[in-house]
Amino acid sequence: MSLSRAFAVRTGLESVAAGHLALLVEEWVANVVEHGGPQDARIVLSLRLLAGVVRISVSDAGMAFDPRTAVFDMPNPDRGGGAGLALIASLCRIAGYTRRAGRNRLVLEMPFP
Numbered sequence: 001m002s003l004s005r006a007f008a009v010r011t012g013l014e015s016v017a018a019g020h021l022a023l024l025v026e027e028w029v030a031n032v033v034e035h036g037g038p039q040d041a042r043i044v045l046s047l048r049l050l051a052g053v054v055r056i057s058v059s060d061a062g063m064a065f066d067p068r069t070a071v072f073d074m075p076n077p078d079r080g081g082g083a084g085l086a087l088i089a090s091l092c093r094i095a096g097y098t099r100r101a102g103r104n105r106l107v108l109e110m111p112f113p
Contacts, residue, residue: 017112036062
């Protein structure tokens, strides 16, 4: 069972929100692995249930990337993707981004009913 699914079960998150959470986590981590480099860098993920939101914190040693200022064309038929950031933005809000000591730290907040 994935970390996000285990979190959803443990916290009683309903199935639609659990699916959105799994999609968010998978899409962000896949983007870090595909675009952030280096491939063997450790990615740290934490999930917290707060009043009305799930807070998703991700830390990685990839290239600096602040999704709040990203400009991208989507989708990209040549590469077979390109809609990941739009998908992420449709499911949550970016609560913060910092870059310290060679690591990105992103905080997303996904609302749920």
